[in-house]
Amino acid sequence: MNSAPLMAIRGLEVTFGTSRVVHGIDLDIAAGEALGVVGESGCGKSVTWLAALGLLPGMAATSGSVRFQGQELCNAPRATLENVRGRRIAMIFQDPSSCLNPVRRVGPQLVEAVTLHTNLRGDEAKTEVLRLMELVGIPDRAARFNLYPHEFSGGQSQRLMIAMALAGRPDILVADEPTTALDATIQAQILDLLGRLRRETGMALIFISHDLGAVSQVCDRIAVMYAGRVVETGAVTEIFAHPRHPYTVGLLNSIPRLDGGQDDLLTIPGAVPDPSHLPPGCAFAARCARADETCATAIPPLRGDGAAVACWHAALPNPSLREAALA
Amino acid sequence: MSPIIEANNVSRTYAGHGGLFRPKSYVRAVEDVSLSVEQGETLAVIGESGSGKSTLGQVLLGLAPASAGDVRFRDAALSPAGSRQWREQRAEMQLIYQDPLAALDPRLTIAEQIREPLDIHQIGTPEERAQRVDEVARDVGLQPVHLSRRPHELSGGQRQRAVIARAMASKPVLLVCDEPVSALDVSIQAQVINTFRRLQRMSGVAMVFISHDLKVVRNIAHRVAVMYLGRIVEEAPADVIFANPQHPYTKALVSSVPIPGKPLGDRVILQGEPPNPAARPSGCAFHPRCPVAVAQCRTSVPELHSNAEHRRVACHLVAEVRGAAA
Numbered sequence: 021m022n023s024a025p026l027m028a029i030r031g032l033e034v035t036f037g038t039s040r041v042v043h044g045i046d047l048d049i050a051a052g053e054a055l056g057v058v059g060e061s062g063c064g065k066s067v068t069w070l071a072a073l074g075l076l077p078g079m080a081a082t083s084g085s086v087r088f089q090g091q092e093l094c095n096a097p098r099a100t101l102e103n104v105r106g107r108r109i110a111m112i113f114q115d116p117s118s119c120l121n122p123v124r125r126v127g128p129q130l131v132e133a134v135t136l137h138t139n140l141r142g143d144e145a146k147t148e149v150l151r152l153m154e155l156v157g158i159p160d161r162a163a164r165f166n167l168y169p170h171e172f173s174g175g176q177s178q179r180l181m182i183a184m185a186l187a188g189r190p191d192i193l194v195a196d197e198p199t200t201a202l203d204a205t206i207q208a209q210i211l212d213l214l215g216r217l218r219r220e221t222g223m224a225l226i227f228i229s230h231d232l233g234a235v236s237q238v239c240d241r242i243a244v245m246y247a248g249r250v251v252e253t254g255a256v257t258e259i260f261a262h263p264r265h266p267y268t269v270g271l272l273n274s275i276p277r278l279d280g281g282q283d284d285l286l287t288i289p290g291a292v293p294d295p296s297h298l299p300p301g302c303a304f305a306a307r308c309a310r311a312d313e314t315c316a317t318a319i320p321p322l323r324g325d326g327a328a329v330a331c332w333h334a335a336l337p338n339p340s341l342r343e344a345a346l347a
Numbered sequence: 348m349s350p351i352i353e354a355n356n357v358s359r360t361y362a363g364h365g366g367l368f369r370p371k372s373y374v375r376a377v378e379d380v381s382l383s384v385e386q387g388e389t390l391a392v393i394g395e396s397g398s399g400k401s402t403l404g405q406v407l408l409g410l411a412p413a414s415a416g417d418v419r420f421r422d423a424a425l426s427p428a429g430s431r432q433w434r435e436q437r438a439e440m441q442l443i444y445q446d447p448l449a450a451l452d453p454r455l456t457i458a459e460q461i462r463e464p465l466d467i468h469q470i471g472t473p474e475e476r477a478q479r480v481d482e483v484a485r486d487v488g489l490q491p492v493h494l495s496r497r498p499h500e501l502s503g504g505q506r507q508r509a510v511i512a513r514a515m516a517s518k519p520v521l522l523v524c525d526e527p528v529s530a531l532d533v534s535i536q537a538q539v540i541n542t543f544r545r546l547q548r549m550s551g552v553a554m555v556f557i558s559h560d561l562k563v564v565r566n567i568a569h570r571v572a573v574m575y576l577g578r579i580v581e582e583a584p585a586d587v588i589f590a591n592p593q594h595p596y597t598k599a600l601v602s603s604v605p606i607p608g609k610p611l612g613d614r615v616i617l618q619g620e621p622p623n624p625a626a627r628p629s630g631c632a633f634h635p636r637c638p639v640a641v642a643q644c645r646t647s648v649p650e651l652h653s654n655a656e657h658r659r660v661a662c663h664l665v666a667e668v669r670g671a672a673a
Contacts, residue, residue, distance in 0.1 A: 060532035060533065060534060060535075061503075061532055173620050174396075175620055176620070203395035203396055203559065203621070204395065204559060204561070204600055204603045204604065205395065205599055205600065205603050205616075205617040205620075205621075206395075206620060207603065207605075208602075208603040208605075208614060208616050208617070209616055209617070209618075211605065212616050230532065230533065231605065232533075232607040233562075233604065233605030233606055233607045234605045236605065236606075236607050237605045260607055270534060271533060271534060272607060273537075274533050274534045274536070274537035275533055275537075275562060275607060276537070276540070276562040276563055276565055276566035277562065277565070277566075278561060278562055278565050278589055278601070278604050278606065279589070279590075280565065280566065281586075282544075282565075282566055282567070282585070284541045284544065285537035285540055285541055285566060286537070287534060287537040287538045287541060288534040288537075291502045291504060291505075291535065292502075292532075
């Protein structure tokens with residue numbers, strides 16, 4: 021990568037009590053890029069970002085380094101974090117209704133976010149809120165400014181959450197399963213909105229999801245996580261066309277296809293290991309057809325530049341890419 | 348062959364709260380729905396939240412009595428819920444919900460829970476019941492060690508297998524599954540879908556599979572019914588409906604499914620949201636969101652017409668095309 025990344029995560033580890041759930045994450049986020057973080061429940065995809073922003077409860081111990089534009093965020097003092105959170109890096113969650121105060125009108129709640137993160141006050145702040153509401157596609161915004169959260173549908177509430185996150189004009193928007201709770205047609209609208217906002221504002225997007233389909237709609241690059249580690253990363257098109265890690269291959273195979281038939285789905289045998297009883301070697305070895313003695317004893321490092329994979333027996337990269345690299 | 352379950356023009360209306368000066372409002376959750384499912388067949392019911400698909404499942408089982416129309420189970424009218432005849436019918440029809448943890452009793456072992464329906468319906472001798480528990484647990488892919496455990500000691504996928512085993516214990520002829528794999532991770536979801544298919548091959552159970560996940564439905568269903576605001580708007584064999592959807596709503600639904608590895612392209616993105624079922628739009632309920640609606644759609648409700656490909660569609664414009672072609 022030529023320019024310094026906007027955000028650089030190095031060796032991030034998170035431990036809850038005695039069980040470690042994130043085992044050393046290294047990730048770079050370039051300005052304006054859209055990174056998809058995928059994995060199943062408990063793989064640490066959400067915890068990684070909550071830890072990076074200092075949002076985990078006190079019982080969680082975080083170590084490693086999270087640098088945002090050269091500034092260290094990991095275990096940084098509260099004042100430093102509050103200058104960055106919301107203003108430079110904003111986060112939205114799966115359930116918008118739990119993020120809006122049910123007994124306050126939505127307009128004033130958005131005005132609060134705007135005054136907290138910008139110098140705008142009074143009518144200027146209200147004008148900014150109306151601009152944000154228009155930006156995220158809320159129809160009839162002037163009339164809806166004074167409504168309560170329960171008067172908005174799930175899709176509209178998610179739009180309000182996105183408007184609130186955009187109040188500080190952030191450089192990075194972290195979206196944690198933003199479309200999971202929504203109906204199919206509304207999900208398509210929100211994915212479309214996120215893609216459009218990124219093009220219009222130039223902000224980077226971290227899209228955390230278990231839905232590989234949704235991720236490939238809005239992201240350029242993808243990081244696949246398993247049991248607290250990144251096991252494969254690369255361009256979306258490359259990973260879907262030529263997955264190299266056996267877990268990525270299994271994950272892609274287990275998704276039924278809309279244009280497919282009714283044959284039995286290829287599954288990954290077994291289940292995700294318990295984070296407090298991880299095997300000494302590769303965490304995926306017990307479910308992997310390619311595993312041998314090496315996998316049982318040694319943890320494979322994430323190797324490769326740009327496109328990287330953490331597997332002792334990774335499939336070869338796309339042949340055309342390999343030839344291009346050699347030429 | 349006569350169908351296992353048959354619904355004829357069933358409706359289900361819920362009365363909303365009225366006020367002192369406000370009349371009661373009525374929500375027509377299911378309206379004028381007819382369908383049938385045969386032995387060994389899976390009918391998927393798809394639609395968004397509020398489309399009435401879960402209510403339809405409850406009506407089919409007699410858990411929510413139909414306000415109009417009738418449900419027939421194995422050529423006999425469905426008896427009123429709670430009656431002795433209904434209990435006898437219920438032994439042959441089972442329900443599986445989305446959340447296995449809520450469906451299982453935290454204090455009972457998995458073996459005790461799988462055995463419970465056999466005890467309730469007094470099926471077999473105690474020895475036969477114990478044998479049936481082992482047999483059905485094996486069928487769904489549970490290990491013998493899981494049987495002595497309690498729900499919190501199992502993973503999400505294993506819990507859903509336990510729920511499926513309990514539903515299959517009484518050898519039902521009809522299984523209504525309401526979002527049975529939605530709460531599971533993709534790799535586990537695939538295992539459970541394969542389990543459903545294997546059970547159906549072995550026992551010939553008829554399934555009503557309620558889901559919002561079109562990819563899962565494509566893989567498991569023989570026929571698909573699409574619901575919008577309480578009505579079936581299109582019904583066809585799975586391969587036909589996904590390859591060539593005809594109703595504008597089905598087209599949008601099929602198009603809204605994100606395909607892994609494909610960026611946002613020329614997908615049909617529907618504007619607006621499903622309307623409130625209590626304030627149903629006049630005419631075709633879909634007309635405010637429909638990209639091709641004409642004046643007729645605002646005034647008259649399109650009927651569900653059948654055509655040659657075993658397909659039923661409720662759309663004025665599709666009917667028109669069909670009429671012009673004939």
